[in-house]
Amino acid sequence: MTATVMQASAADNKRPFDGKDAKLVLAHLLVAFTALLLGGVAGVLQGLVRGGMIELPSEIGYYQILTAHGVLMALIFTTFFIIGFLYAGVSKTMGGKLLGVVSRMGWAGYVLMTVGTILGTIMILANEATVLYTFYAPLKANPFFYIALVFVVVGSWISGYGIFTQYRYWRRTHKGSVSPLFGFMAVATMLVWQIATIGVAITVLFQFIPWSFGWVEKINIMISRTLFWYFGHPLVYFWLMPAYMCWYICIPKIIGGKIFSDSMARLSFVLFILFSIPVGFHHQLMEPGIAPVWKYIQVVLTFMVVIPSLMTAFAMFATFEQTGRAKGARGLFGWLKTLPWGDVRFFAPFMGMLVFIPAGAGGIINASNQMNAMVHNTLWVTGHFHLTVATTVALTFFGVAYWLIPHVLGKQLTPRMNRLGIIQTIIWLIGMFFMSGSMHTVGLFGSPRRTAYTTYGDHPDAVFWMPYHVAMAIGGTILFIGVILMFCNMIALMRAPKGDEKTAAEFPIGETADAAEPTPKWIERWGVWVGVLVVLILFAYTVPFGDMLVNPAPGSKPWVTW
Amino acid sequence: MHIHRLEKIWLAIGVAMLFVFLGVIGVGAFAMGMQPPTGHHTIDPEKVSETYPFNNPGLEQVGENEYNAYMIAYAFGFKPAKMEVPLGAKVHFQVTSPDVVHGFQITGTTVNLMAVPGEVNHYTYTFDKPGEYLVLCNEYCGAGHEFMATTIIVK
Known part of the structure; x- marks a missing residue:
C-alpha cells in the first residue's frame, strides 16, 4: 500500500505566488508583527520594572502590561503568523492557489480574529481585564474580554476549516497520491488546534461568560482550570508544529539537501497529535483536587512527546550530514562547515533548533511530577518558555518571514536584508542568553514569576535575587532592540526590490531523498489517529474530571482585585 | 515503513x-x-473563617515534634501572619483561599503549592534547618500580589 509523493520541483518553488492569496498571507503577518512590537514594548517595561530600574506612571499597572505582553505575544503573534504561514504553504503546495471558498474562510477567520484582538487589547488597556493571559477564575475580567477571546478562537477555527477544505479537495482530485508534506502537516497542526480549543471554548462559553455577566453566581475553579490546561499544553505544540514544518520541509531545500524521510516526518506529526493533548495535569501538579495517580499518568503521557522530538532531532542532523557529505565533506564533523551559516533562512531557524536542546531538557524537569515543586511558578518557568516559544519558535518564524514576505510579493531577499537578518538573530540570542539564563538561575533560588518589583521587606533570600533581576532587564532591553529591528526588517522586506524568475525569493519546499522509501498510505487515515487520541483523552481525563463534576467543590463568586 | x-x-x-x-x-x-501536594478536601470559600480548622489558623501539635499548620492565603496576605516552628518539626500544611487563587511557596524548601478556593491543599515538610523562612504568593492574585508574603521562624 504505497503511492508516490507528489514531488515539488525547483520550478514550483520559484513559481510566482498567487496575488490574491498574497494579500491574505501579508494581512496575517502584519497583525502578527504589530502584536510583536506592542508586546515587545510591554515586555521591556516589565523587565525594567522588575529590575527596579524604572517605575511605571500610576495610570499603568505592572500586571496590566504583563497581561498585554502575554496575550499579544503568546496568543496573537503566534496564531496570526501560523495561520498566515500555513495558508501560504497550502496555497503553494496544494494547487498553486486557494479555492474561492477557502480564501473566503481565511478572510472570515482573519476578520474575526482581528476584531477579537482589538476588543481584547482595548479591555486590557482600559484595565478591565488585568487577569493575565491565563485568566484564572475567580479573577473576573470584563465579559467583553472573554467575548474577544471567543472571536479569536472562532476565527481560528474557520481558518482551520479552510485548510481542511483545500486538503480534501486536493485529495479528491489526486486519488491514489500521498498528499504534499506541507498539506499533511498543516492539517495535523490545525487538528491539534481544533481538538485542544474545545476545552477553552467550553470553559469560556459555559463558565466565564455567564458568570462574568452575572447570570450565574458562582464558578467552579478546578473545573475551569482543568479545561484551561486541557487546552494550555497543546497550545504550545500548536506553536511548535509550524516551526517543525519549516525544519522538516524548508530547511533541507535551503541547505541544498533532501528531506531525510517523508514517512518518519509524518509519523512524528501523528505522534504529536496523539501525545500533545491528554497531558494538561502536568501544569496542575501542585494543585489539590486531583488524585496523585492521575497526575502521574498524565506525566507519563507528557513524556511520550520525547519520542517524536528525538525523531525530529535525528532527521534534522541526518539531513545536515547527508547534505554535507554529498557536497564532499570529510571527517566526522566536516559536514558542519558546509552548512550555509551566512544565510538567515537557515541561520535563524538553526539557532532556534539548537536552543531547543536546553529548552526541551528544561521542559522535562518541569513535567517531572514531584520535582515540579522546585520550579513551579518561579521565574525558571518564565525562562523556560522564553527559550521554547520566544526563541525556538520565534527565531524559526523570523527565519521564515525573510523568504515568505518577499516570495508572496515576487520580491528579492537582498544581501543587505540577509545581513540585517543575521544581526537580528544574534541580537536575539545575546538578549535571550542574559534574560532566560538569569530567569532559570534565579527561579531555582525561588524568585516567583508574574510578580512586580519587591524585596519582601528586604528578606535576605529576595535581596539575593536582585542582581539576577537586573540582568533580566538588561537582556530584555537587548531583546527589545531585536523586536524593533525585526519590525523594521519586515517593513523593509515588503519594500524590497522586485525580482524576476531568477532573483525573486523562492518558497523552499524540500524533496524527499531518493533512498527514502515511499510513504505508506495508512499515515493519512485521520479517522484512526483522531480515534486513538479520543481514547487517550478519555483515559486520561474521565475519572479525575468526572470526580470534579460529581463531587464538585463549592463555587466562587467573582473577584476584581486589581 | x-x-x-x-x-x-x-x-x-x-x-x-x-x-x-x-x-x-x-x-x-x-x-x-x-x-506532589494533593488532597480532595472541599471547603466553602465564603465560610473559610468559620470552618474548622481554619476558624483558628496556626499550628496544632499532633505528635512528638509533629504539627498540623492550618494556613489561609488571602488577598494580600497569609494567616497566621507570623508562625514559629520548632527545629526538626514535621509540619503537615493545610492551605486554602477564601478569595482568588494564590500560591504558597516557602523559599529554600520544596513547599510550593496552589491555594485554590473551594479546596484544601496538603503537603508535609520537615524543617531541619533553623532560620527565618520567606513565605510568598507565587500566583498572580491582584494589585497587591507582590506584597503578599510572611515568614516562618524555625528555632
Whole structure:
C-alpha cells in the first residue's frame, strides 16, 4: 500500500505566488508583527520594572502590561503568523492557489480574529481585564474580554476549516497520491488546534461568560482550570508544529539537501497529535483536587512527546550530514562547515533548533511530577518558555518571514536584508542568553514569576535575587532592540526590490531523498489517529474530571482585585 | 515503513532512558512518599473563617515534634501572619483561599503549592534547618500580589 509523493520541483518553488492569496498571507503577518512590537514594548517595561530600574506612571499597572505582553505575544503573534504561514504553504503546495471558498474562510477567520484582538487589547488597556493571559477564575475580567477571546478562537477555527477544505479537495482530485508534506502537516497542526480549543471554548462559553455577566453566581475553579490546561499544553505544540514544518520541509531545500524521510516526518506529526493533548495535569501538579495517580499518568503521557522530538532531532542532523557529505565533506564533523551559516533562512531557524536542546531538557524537569515543586511558578518557568516559544519558535518564524514576505510579493531577499537578518538573530540570542539564563538561575533560588518589583521587606533570600533581576532587564532591553529591528526588517522586506524568475525569493519546499522509501498510505487515515487520541483523552481525563463534576467543590463568586 | 538503523539505535536509547527516568519518578512518588501536594478536601470559600480548622489558623501539635499548620492565603496576605516552628518539626500544611487563587511557596524548601478556593491543599515538610523562612504568593492574585508574603521562624 504505497503511492508516490507528489514531488515539488525547483520550478514550483520559484513559481510566482498567487496575488490574491498574497494579500491574505501579508494581512496575517502584519497583525502578527504589530502584536510583536506592542508586546515587545510591554515586555521591556516589565523587565525594567522588575529590575527596579524604572517605575511605571500610576495610570499603568505592572500586571496590566504583563497581561498585554502575554496575550499579544503568546496568543496573537503566534496564531496570526501560523495561520498566515500555513495558508501560504497550502496555497503553494496544494494547487498553486486557494479555492474561492477557502480564501473566503481565511478572510472570515482573519476578520474575526482581528476584531477579537482589538476588543481584547482595548479591555486590557482600559484595565478591565488585568487577569493575565491565563485568566484564572475567580479573577473576573470584563465579559467583553472573554467575548474577544471567543472571536479569536472562532476565527481560528474557520481558518482551520479552510485548510481542511483545500486538503480534501486536493485529495479528491489526486486519488491514489500521498498528499504534499506541507498539506499533511498543516492539517495535523490545525487538528491539534481544533481538538485542544474545545476545552477553552467550553470553559469560556459555559463558565466565564455567564458568570462574568452575572447570570450565574458562582464558578467552579478546578473545573475551569482543568479545561484551561486541557487546552494550555497543546497550545504550545500548536506553536511548535509550524516551526517543525519549516525544519522538516524548508530547511533541507535551503541547505541544498533532501528531506531525510517523508514517512518518519509524518509519523512524528501523528505522534504529536496523539501525545500533545491528554497531558494538561502536568501544569496542575501542585494543585489539590486531583488524585496523585492521575497526575502521574498524565506525566507519563507528557513524556511520550520525547519520542517524536528525538525523531525530529535525528532527521534534522541526518539531513545536515547527508547534505554535507554529498557536497564532499570529510571527517566526522566536516559536514558542519558546509552548512550555509551566512544565510538567515537557515541561520535563524538553526539557532532556534539548537536552543531547543536546553529548552526541551528544561521542559522535562518541569513535567517531572514531584520535582515540579522546585520550579513551579518561579521565574525558571518564565525562562523556560522564553527559550521554547520566544526563541525556538520565534527565531524559526523570523527565519521564515525573510523568504515568505518577499516570495508572496515576487520580491528579492537582498544581501543587505540577509545581513540585517543575521544581526537580528544574534541580537536575539545575546538578549535571550542574559534574560532566560538569569530567569532559570534565579527561579531555582525561588524568585516567583508574574510578580512586580519587591524585596519582601528586604528578606535576605529576595535581596539575593536582585542582581539576577537586573540582568533580566538588561537582556530584555537587548531583546527589545531585536523586536524593533525585526519590525523594521519586515517593513523593509515588503519594500524590497522586485525580482524576476531568477532573483525573486523562492518558497523552499524540500524533496524527499531518493533512498527514502515511499510513504505508506495508512499515515493519512485521520479517522484512526483522531480515534486513538479520543481514547487517550478519555483515559486520561474521565475519572479525575468526572470526580470534579460529581463531587464538585463549592463555587466562587467573582473577584476584581486589581 | 523503513527506519534507518542508526535512528533505531538512537530511539531505543532515548526510549530506554525515558522509561528509567519515569521509573525513578514513579518509585519516588509512590514507594517513597515523595508526592506532589494533593488532597480532595472541599471547603466553602465564603465560610473559610468559620470552618474548622481554619476558624483558628496556626499550628496544632499532633505528635512528638509533629504539627498540623492550618494556613489561609488571602488577598494580600497569609494567616497566621507570623508562625514559629520548632527545629526538626514535621509540619503537615493545610492551605486554602477564601478569595482568588494564590500560591504558597516557602523559599529554600520544596513547599510550593496552589491555594485554590473551594479546596484544601496538603503537603508535609520537615524543617531541619533553623532560620527565618520567606513565605510568598507565587500566583498572580491582584494589585497587591507582590506584597503578599510572611515568614516562618524555625528555632
